[in-house]
Amino acid sequence: MKTLKLWRTFKEGWLNFRRNGWLSFATVSIITLSLFIVSLSLLLGLTTHYVLKNMKDKVTVSVSFNPDITEERILQIRDELVKYKKEIATVEYVSREDALSTFMAESGNDPVIAQAIEEIGENPLLASLVIKAVSPEFYDVIVNQIERSTFQSSISRINYAKNKKIFDRLDRINAATQKIGLILGSAFIFIAILITFNTIRITIYSHRQEFEIMRLVGASNIYVRMPFVFEGVFYGISAAIATTLSLYVVAYFISPLTEGAIPQGNFLGLYNDFFFLFFFGTTALGVLLGVISSSIAIRRYLKV
Amino acid sequence: MAEQKPIIRFENVSKSYPGNVTVLKGVNLTIYPGEFLSLVGPSGAGKSTLLKLIYAEEIPTEGEVYFNERPVTQINRKHLPYFRRNIGTVFQDFKLLPQKTAFENVAYALEVDGRSEEEINAEVPEILDIVGLGGKMDKFPHQLSGGEQQRVSLARALIHRPKVIIADEPTGNLDPVSSSEIIRLLLEINSFGTTIILATHNKGIVDKLGKRVISLSSEHIGSDQSKGKYMLQ
Numbered sequence: 460m461k462t463l464k465l466w467r468t469f470k471e472g473w474l475n476f477r478r479n480g481w482l483s484f485a486t487v488s489i490i491t492l493s494l495f496i497v498s499l500s501l502l503l504g505l506t507t508h509y510v511l512k513n514m515k516d517k518v519t520v521s522v523s524f525n526p527d528i529t530e531e532r533i534l535q536i537r538d539e540l541v542k543y544k545k546e547i548a549t550v551e552y553v554s555r556e557d558a559l560s561t562f563m564a565e566s567g568n569d570p571v572i573a574q575a576i577e578e579i580g581e582n583p584l585l586a587s588l589v590i591k592a593v594s595p596e597f598y599d600v601i602v603n604q605i606e607r608s609t610f611q612s613s614i615s616r617i618n619y620a621k622n623k624k625i626f627d628r629l630d631r632i633n634a635a636t637q638k639i640g641l642i643l644g645s646a647f648i649f650i651a652i653l654i655t656f657n658t659i660r661i662t663i664y665s666h667r668q669e670f671e672i673m674r675l676v677g678a679s680n681i682y683v684r685m686p687f688v689f690e691g692v693f694y695g696i697s698a699a700i701a702t703t704l705s706l707y708v709v710a711y712f713i714s715p716l717t718e719g720a721i722p723q724g725n726f727l728g729l730y731n732d733f734f735f736l737f738f739f740g741t742t743a744l745g746v747l748l749g750v751i752s753s754s755i756a757i758r759r760y761l762k763v
Numbered sequence: 764m765a766e767q768k769p770i771i772r773f774e775n776v777s778k779s780y781p782g783n784v785t786v787l788k789g790v791n792l793t794i795y796p797g798e799f800l801s802l803v804g805p806s807g808a809g810k811s812t813l814l815k816l817i818y819a820e821e822i823p824t825e826g827e828v829y830f831n832e833r834p835v836t837q838i839n840r841k842h843l844p845y846f847r848r849n850i851g852t853v854f855q856d857f858k859l860l861p862q863k864t865a866f867e868n869v870a871y872a873l874e875v876d877g878r879s880e881e882e883i884n885a886e887v888p889e890i891l892d893i894v895g896l897g898g899k900m901d902k903f904p905h906q907l908s909g910g911e912q913q914r915v916s917l918a919r920a921l922i923h924r925p926k927v928i929i930a931d932e933p934t935g936n937l938d939p940v941s942s943s944e945i946i947r948l949l950l951e952i953n954s955f956g957t958t959i960i961l962a963t964h965n966k967g968i969v970d971k972l973g974k975r976v977i978s979l980s981s982e983h984i985g986s987d988q989s990k991g992k993y994m995l996q
Contacts, residue, residue: 669861672860674844675858676875677847678844679875
């Protein structure tokens with residue numbers, strides 16, 4: 460019989476949800492807005508994180524060697540370095556000629572520069588080893604080791620320090636962004652709870668005469684309360700669906716701006732990857748908001 | 764003849780509200796099964812309060828109310844809904860759920876009792892027929908006249924086959940024709956053995972009934988006459 464009662468209160472909740480019309484719409488809109496803001500903050504935080512990660516992944520350390528060091532010797536050093544598979548992913552050798560042609564190509568084959576180089580008489584660029592670490596946090600260690608290595612006298616320059624400063628700053632920005640996102644998100648969740656609770660309380664208040672009738676007819680607390688709890692569930696689910704759709708629309712328009720900046724391709728791709736997580740998260744949060752608000756709001760009418 | 768047990772008994776019942784408002788004082792009353800009782804008195808004399816004490820919407824400040832010789836105040840709050848299914852109630856403002864049809868309003872009383880769909884579909888039309896609303900089961904309250912709405916209320920009050928029906932000014936919002944129709948139904952229900960307690964300040968109805976009349980005047984029972992007429996004290 461318990462299932463019969465539960466089923467009946469479920470039907471009741473669904474009917475109330477539908478028959479309430481504008482009130483339901485208002486409640487769902489407010490929950491949607493709150494969920495939307497929270498989700499968007501999260502997504503933006505996630506995007507920032509990935510953009511940074513992407514940038515860091517493109518980082519390399521470039522070790523330039525003095526002009527008197529032979530190609531053979533450099534290749535030897537390369538073979539040595541490659542052995543440190545734990546820290547070092549790849550080591551690429553760039554000869555002086557390669558360096559020059561790359562430089563010429565990047566400066567747009569400017570004839571003025573070509574002439575300048577001819578005047579110098581020899582290739583001003585140095586040979587180098589371009590090292591890519593397994594993960595950005597290893598660069599410090601790698602650079603330290605190279606600076607203390609046996610071949611450190613052959614090294615003309617290590618191009619890392621400059622990048623390091625930039626990335627340290629970006630790390631700090633990232634941390635700050637995440638912290639702000641967390642605070643904002645929490646604040647909005649709190650506001651969402653307050654607003655949802657109040658809206659549902661108004662809805663229930665407008666039904667107050669019916670509670671008296673239900674109690675007179677002999678309805679127990681469960682029978683009075685459960686329809687509203689279920690109504691809360693419907694509010695939550697509707698809001699989650701609306702939020703998910705809205706996020707899609709936003710993602711679609713923002714995406715072109717983020718093209719290529721993250722490994723997932725763009726913002727829309729990121730959203731797609733995390734879609735199920737977001738959908739279930741918003742549904743859970745929406746339903747929780749709806750159910751808790753309903754349960755508490757109806758308490759004062761349950762005096763038997 | 765074996766002595767009948769009273770169905771409702773008030774033992775020295777007083778009811779006051781905060782602010783020193785005393786509505787009832789030292790009320791003693793015995794009602795036997797199958798009686799038709801009119802409760803009369805001016806507004807504010809405490810008729811509604813007395814009725815509320817019977818179905819435990821209020822508790823006495825002093826004294827005790829007994830239903831089938833069981834003290835009402837000692838009924839566990841959890842069991843109150845079940846207790847209330849023994850008592851059918853009808854009010855001046857009908858108290859129908861506005862978003863449910865006549866059928867659904869009556870069915871609701873059975874749903875909260877956990878009765879099956881089959882039982883509901885069998886009993887509800889029957890009871891609506893008895894009160895003369897068989898053809899209007901799927902109408903909403905706002906589509907029914909005052910008299911018809913009151914009959915839906917009555918049907919709902921009857922659905923549990925209660926031992927007692929309490930009618931608090933049931934004809935207050937009705938025209939004379941609908942009023943007599945409701946009273947006629949109450950009398951018919953009473954003829955089947957259900958105890959009826961009717962609170963009213965309609966002199967005409969009371970006089971025509973020729974049944975037991977209890978008049979309340981300023982907190983006390985002014986008179987208790989087995990075949991009474993409406994008397995103002």
